[in-house]
Amino acid sequence: MALTLSLGLSSLGASALGGGAAPVTPAPVPSAPISTAPISTAPVSTAPISTGPVTRPTLVGYAEMKADTFAQGPASGAWNGGLRGEARFSGQPVQGFSGVQRDPQGQGFVFLSDNGFGAKNNSADYLLRLYRVALTPGTPAAQAGRVQVGSFIGLRDPDRKVPWQIVNEASPERLLTGADFDVEGFAFAPDGTLWVGDEFGPFLLHFSADGRLLEAPISTPNLAGLPTLRGQAPIVIGHRGSSGTRPEHTLEAYRVAIEAGADFIEPDLVVTKDGVLVARHEPVIAVVDKDGKVLEATADVAARPEFGDRLTTKTLDGVTVRGYFVEDFTLAELKTLRAVERLPALRGKAYDGQFEIPTLSEVIALVRDMEAKTGRKVGIYPETKHPVYMNEVAKFNTSQLLIDTLVKEKFTDPARVFIQSFEVGNLKDLKQNIMPGAGVNLPLVQLVSSPDEAPYDWTAAGDKRKYDALTTDAALREIATYASGVGPYKRWIIDAEGRTTDFVARAHAAGLLVHPWTFRNEATYLLPGYRNDPEAEMRQAFQAGVDGLFTDFPATGAKVAGQYAAPEVRSPQHPAFAQGVSSAVANLPGSGGFEGFTIAPGGKVAYGLLEKAVAGDPAGQLRLMRYDLGTRQWTLAGRYALEQGGEAIGDLTPVSDSQLLVIERDGGQGQTARLKRLYLIDLGAKNADGTFKKTLVADLMALADPRGLAPSTRNGVFSFPYVTIENVLVLSPDTLLVVNDNNYPATGGRGADVKDQTEFLWIKLPTALKLAPGVARN
Template sequence: MFAEADFVDPATGLPDPNLLLARISVNEGVLVVDTLTSIENVTGTAGDDSITGNSGNNILDGGAGNDIISALGGADTLLGGEGDDTLLPGNGTDTVDGGAGNDTADFSTVSFPVTVNLSTGTAMYVNGAGVLVVDTLTSIENVTGTAGNDSITGDAADNVLSGGGGNDTINGGAGTDIVAIAGTLADVDIAIAGNVATVTIGGNTLTITDGEFLAFNDGTDFEIAVPEVELVGFSVLPADTFAEGPPAGGDNGNGQPISANGRTGPFPGQPVQGFSGVQFADAEGSFFFLADNGFGAQANSTDFLLRIYQVDPDFAGAESGDTSVAIEDFIQLSDPNNLIPFDIINEDTTERLLTGGDFDIESFVIGADGDIWIGDEFGPFILHFDSEGTLLEAPISTPLNFPSIPGDFVRSPFNPEVLAGAATANLGASDGFEGLAFSPDRNTLYPLLEGPVTGDPATALRIYEFDVPSSSFTGLVGFYELEFAANAIGDFTPINDNEFLVIERDNLAGSAAEFKRIYKVDFSVIDADGFVEKELIADLLSIQDPNDLNGDGATSFDFPFVTIEDVLVIDENTIIVANDNNFPFSIGRGPDIDNNEIILLELEQPLNLDPRLGQEAVNDLTSEPVFGTPGDDILEGGLNFDAIRDLLFVGGGADLVDASPVTETIGTGPRNRVYGGTGTDELLAGIADRLFGGSGNDELNSVNGTGGNRLFGGDGDDEITVGSGDRAFGGLGNDILEASLSEGGARLYGGAGDDLFSLGAGDRIVGGDGNDQIFVGQGGNNLITGGAGADMFAIANADIPTEVNTITDFEAGVDTISINGLGLSFANVTLSPQEGDTLVSVPGGNLAVLLNINPNSLSAANFMFG
């Protein structure tokens, strides 16, 4: 190869023109040095050469290979030839031709700031003598500037441009351009407005126009090309909006009222604030918004009731509205059946309304059957409620690893076991399930943590997989990769089976906010480190507003709130976004505290939206109601109507309503709603139907359906038979709840009255108030809570259960264990201690575990045999 030799004139320190060049090469391991005298031009080899000229006028031709060619003084011609070459013009007027390959013009040795334009093929600077020097550039793709304040413009190709140092101005032009930064992402401050990015590093400022990516020394990159999004709907809910309920904000955790920014509690009712998740409420344009834990901490939110509000924005723009937001209704979350295994704020009340002192709810999904699934941050837990907000099962803990190990969970510092000193936190505070997406069929949830688990990379957020029918975690999808470790995610919502939207944000507000973005992630593309692919689709600090929908007099708009925690796909071109206003603390918009702003954004590129998602899917799932007569009616849903969400009102009489003959559905099923009325009705369910018996002694049956049904007996002595995965609620009266004909996974709730339960395998029941009788089948593995009253648990009925049943609340001296059809007596029963519980066994197998029961407290008086 050729290389520069240190042949200089001792008197001047400059290259001696009589000793123009030297050739240094390695031949079979031997260093060869040739001395060249009175040589003006050089042609390199087919290898990777390094060629340096002198102060004369040189022609330096690299030939093939990836060459480095440097000019000094004089009017030089630099020819890269084939290969990816680096060409360094000198302090003369040079002609630079990169030739074939991806070539770079490097001006780092030039002593004066340059103006480079690849579109015109020129590079200009004024030298120390005040003379304008113009270089000619041909076939150059990339540019490196000087240590001064340069101006560099790319062309239509994909360029790599580097300022080199100083306060540089860089314009990428067309193509996908990369701006190289001498540092790491952590070293820079980035502000983006439209197609202009301002990057501050080491006291220097780079102004970048039409650049797509920043590339850093450590190999990371950062996208600065912002897709164009337009504000097409704007509405605002004032911060000082309160709903009915007891006053909130009376205790900041130190016995004093909450007080900030001119607002002092207790407030006149429940603040409607902290929107942290959004779902469709109906086809008329209203939405459900989840309110988070309240005032930002566990200690100061004990009087903030956990609710889901139904709101109707009157959008300026899309609806030609007045920007107001109507609060139409709310769903109050509660645990009246005492399923939570730790004390809550309203522990000893009948309703057991949940508060921000119990959970930090940050994300939610409405299932195909109308149930509500919520992601919590304190546990972190998954919480399962019915459509009325009643908790259906105990909080579901988050496995640390898969396969999961019993008791090995992800826990935040506010996890009840951590607070009790029984476990150690392995997740940061407020790093739980900020996001909760779902599959279009709503059978799978995707809980997304807000922070990394101990031992995971600092920018890696776990995306879990949760199976709805079995109500259990089933694995990890992968990781979402934060752009900055200090960032957080805000929400997570589906586009189709593989693609989802994620809000990623910094923790700054107002003019200090720098990072508020929405990315599209793809589960079908996961790299070797487990990170899902992500693509920027919106920068919430750079939004076009040509019609000035928010009325501020500007044609641009931003969303500079510290927490932005709501996104939902309306259609392939439109998304809804809302902030969490952190009442009464945050001031992002100013000058007063933040309102709840709800906006519609039109995207630059359409989304590949699954037809089961979006507003149109909600519209398709709506039909006109059908009313019965006061007499004895026969009404059918399913194909007799439109196979989707029929609404049947039976009226009086002894009626038969069949919602089951459905062979064609949209999504997971029709979700017909049947209201029985005052008579003695027979109601049949099909796919994800909701049957309401009303008053009277009704028969509700879903055993021939395909799952996801909800059966509500109401008043009267009802008989309810369910299929696999269905839920039944007896209500008032002495009800019969039958699950033994199903394949398992049923959930039964007796309510008030002396109810009779018949279980199959893998069912869960809560008896409720009254003296209940509970019979288990051969399958076993049932989770049984008797509730108040003297209950009878028939844990063996002619057969030994295949798997052990669990009774959560057996009360010695009140409740009874029954063993039938085995010809046994108490002498055949073995009571064994088991980690604070009691295992009940008989010859042939184990029958049940009685939680929190000492075997010494039991006697023959607690058993009956038949």
Template sequence: MRNLTLTTLLTASLSSALATVAGGGVPAVAPAAASPASAPATVGRVTLVGYAELPADTFAGGPASGAWNGEGLRGEARFQGQPVQGFSGVQRLRDGSYLFLSDNGFGSRANSADYLLRLYRVGFEGQTRPGSVPQVGQSVQLRDPDRRIPFRIVNEDSEGRLLTGADFDPEGFVVAPDGTLWVGDEFGPYLLHFSADGKLLEAPIATPNLPGLPTLNGKPPVVVGHRGSSGTRPEHTLAAYREAIAAGANFIEPDLVVTKDGVLVARHEPVIAMVGADDKVTEATADVHSRPEFRDRLTTKTLDGVPVRGYFVEDFTLAELKTLKAVERLPKLRGTAYDGQFEIPTLAEVIALVREEEAKSGRKVGIYPETKHPTYMREVAGFNTSQLLIDTLVREQFTDPARIYIQSFEVGNLKELNSAIMPKAGVNIPLVQLVSSPDEPAYDLKAAGDPRTSTDMLSDAGLREIASYADAVGPYKRWVIDEKCQVTDFVSRAHAAGLPLHIWTLRNEPTYLLPCYGGDPKAEMRQALRAGVDGFFTDFPATGAEVAREYTAAQVRSPQNPAFAGGQPNASNLPASGGYEGLAISPSGKTLYALLEKAVQGDEAGTLRLHAFDLATRQWKLAGRLRLDEGAEAIGDLAAVNDTQYLVIERDNKQGAAARVKRIYLLDLARQNADGTIHKTLVADLMNLADPQQLSPNSVSGVLGFPFFTIENVLVLDKNTILVANDNNYPATGGRGADVKDDTEVLWLRLPQALNVAR
């Protein structure tokens, strides 16, 4: 079998290859078919107009193969040559024959180190003559003689450096206008660029983790350690802040109140222990009630219009507060293991901790202070917390606007910061208007008799006003995701006003999660990020940072990516066998479309990314997202119809009698569903094909089912005809019988409705 130079055979563009198929079928002997599933009512029955079978045991020349098992252990070769099976991509040649791409081999990376990656020319002359067999002709061997691949391959030290199924998993290929070949790989996933005779022309092109999040400026989401890592350490302690930084938080949040001697300290409320009429503590962040020397400080004050009995920070000097120890605010939920171990820190100490941790790690971390109850602190304690905050930041030389946000639930102090305090100090720090639930208006507005509610503040007019004095908005999370787990229009409205938004507060404990998340806090975080929030506060920044990394990793990588070889930690963000399964080129010849088989970590389950790669500029973009139908678990191939419409195979992971979903859809990139995914129309149910001429021996009562585990080939031949073929993962069995090897079956299908094929 000689190597084939394809320059004269390959089409100049995919559109010119869409010639009318000739002939009928090849009724070869095969096992009985599984009973076909009923066809979906949304599509007319597709008719089989041609059929051929390539026997499973079809071999080509080459070294013996099949010596490796699924654990990567080598034994005796099982085959004296190279199996032609199975096929994962197809194009039509000018002479009417077809070029099929071999898959990675025997089903996995571990057992395919001696399977050579090739393209095979297959002819179907005499399709209508019973008993005729497809003719396998010349092959194109994929290879890397110029050492373009930057990692070790199986044949690293050989002269030809022939590529094997342990190096790449080729899934789909196209022919560019210049006659070169582009192949989609599942392991990387990569795009691979070959000459017409199979020589790799450049290094594998990695898949960027394109900005899949609709943040306002396309920037990565901000993870804020809410009161530090308050889910794992008592809140607002240096230990909690240190844990948050180590966990990967971008910012840590110190809520700020003022001591008797005018020092800003980190506590969630001015009251550090609330005490009931029965003298029992109802909530506390410090052990003050157990300290008899401070019993005289127990008092009742009106905090934002509500009487509160307890101990208040403004009644203690800093020296006195430093004798107290922090305790867990939620002991029944989070335990008391760390009670009595940590002091109450000052803002200056929090800044010093940030600098200390930065010096150790080299990673910049910001602070996100909140001025707590500024009206109360001014009226009851006599302090302007906003002025104290700016004075402290200037004194500590921590005024970089890229590393600080100042937030408040009140309005007046933010306006004062914006118009007077910060300009006088010569600083310009981003301000964030916090907004609570609808029944909790901003207290300073309420105290002044202003009737505006939270709903008013977050109306379109209210958002425009916020944008006049603040740089971002911090809404309670239910403004973005309601109690029914439905995303509202708030993100788009805030972004329309030019406001990024950081929602609060996401927690890991099931008691804080809606039922739709099934107890999984990552599900809530992912939904919020997909909704377009620009950041979020969380008591568990380790979880938050892990989810954010799903969207900020530079590349999409499968577990088989060579970056994880040599014992390096596996940081894949794509499931195994989830890389490129479909590759198509626009009929204009300008753009490659590469469709992942499975969802990238963080994306909604069953939603697959379709990437567009501009061949001229080498720029990537996200062309859209495909939502799999219920029952579908993966895609099988992608084929161009015209520049905006493409066929895609959707399938389940079942075979034989258990197979149900084996379908072909028409994707329209110019149309979107309400959820933003690509609009699609059912074209063919491969489990319910009409075979009135009994072209296939597997048909039952004139109906053919195609119940193979993997169906990985679809090609548009003309406006009414498509070609479909399966990949058999040689020597797999089960499609036509539990103990029967899967042949490669090739179907020519007549569609009931014409496609708008590019001319």
């Protein structure tokens, strides 16, 4: 059917401007008059359309609104990629409808237009508005559908409730624009006020009936509940410092790790000839072959002829090693050496020769100095290296030396120290004897290497077991009698095929923290499935529930962990990032906020459905947030799982206090569109994985249209192939109104060169919905 479009010019207060108008010089944004008068003319239809029974979702009414439909100014469309040029439109497009409700002042509808011209930096002259619209569906009896655009409600902040700078900061009315918020859903509360869901924050926005912001934007808390042992935020441990960017176990590596956001830094501890604990990964600081070639080194000792007599051969945990050993040097001698990169072929030599070998006391002093400078309390995570070897060869009990040093340095806060070891006996000795003797009680961590290796104290005692003996349920319970956590090789958490195991769950069942090692950014250390993305590996570990992880690149670890630990859900468009208010990282993809927002029929509870998954949540699962309008408290109602091929949701509307309709869609349009559907969810019905059970209500790509109401219908089938379909409203128990967002001035829904128009669908369902009173007012 053809479209008859009527604009209520008296309500608009200005003539409607058609497309094709010559560009005009952009004008300052004025305090536009705010019209709230209801539409007083034109036929209105919200009642069910009289038809016979249907056997499948069927188009029973249709209308169109031209893409080039404008309301009174100011001119718009002047911004492109953040740069201002000539305005493309001499008014404000009536476009991009992203939410619909009945008009509480009349018999028509109110539509919310979204944030403008496709992006935040393109939309500074697009004013956020709600338009009153009267609709008459096109039917065989009524012929052409009719769309009458009436007055608008302009959203504004004259009382300066927004605590950050907005586009129209200095103007009296402070009209809100698409560069300020991305409004995507709304509802009227019983008290007549207006609630709007935003994607940029995501925020809830509370307005008076005439569009005045009543309070500061309401942030969205991160209420997912982390799968860690106690729901606590996971920690990031700088493995040997920031050893991926600086030579390991140097003060510089530790400093960079702290600056990068590490919660703990890890000094591996060995002992000098004169009994001082220093940070080196192994007692051997340069390994040399029989021809004198250095095979691996962390210090430049092999190039120091004055120490040539220290080259020796020793047995280290049953392995013959030729090289230079820390226990053969005094601290004063070690201080003359300089650190070198252990993996020069991978990480280069740019920092060779610049840094000393630090003592444990110097590491603690650095931590305190960084705390004074940054205000961050960072912990240390020392490892006692090769305890049996140190006792037998170096003649020192490094566990005792460690506790003595921590006590001397007054660094014994159990919240800032973990002590780890690959051996078992020394941890038990620490727990039962050494720490009680010193009057301290610090958390211990049992390290677990690969299944082909074994704790050396077991091997030295003739015990043939390997590390897999420490991974059984019984063994984990035994570890919990002397340790607070377990530090497994990461393949115990994620196997060689990239599959998550049950190790974390079993360790947590024993009451143990889980801190796996080692996560690195270089492709050589990543499984193929991660496609050279180290963040993907870390995300999988955090999703498995690890309580922290060791990484050579703590900046990467802190970024990913921050997404999980953030107190709020934030998209990259959150104003905190653009205006320097916060250094937190985004944990929600761009434009992933409240695409769906509604108030339940009882009028006491609002629901906001995020468009995309929050970091840490299973892929394709979207949070449905519940907001109590009385107590102003958030809770997590549950998660909505997208279908295979689904990429986002488009809108949310209530059927009853416990049932909601959801638009789900893919990212395709035109010939590439595949999935555009309506699902019914019941808040009390969930699948085994905790997601809502879904019932398909209508496939919007295959609606019956036996009478050919829509011009695009072919062979009795109507398809709705727009990239975004963002409006659904229940009109009666068996009739829904569905409308697209045309992303003005986008093309592609009905043809590559055709501007997307706004299409209004009246859809009759074969099975009536069980509506709560007041959901549909006929």
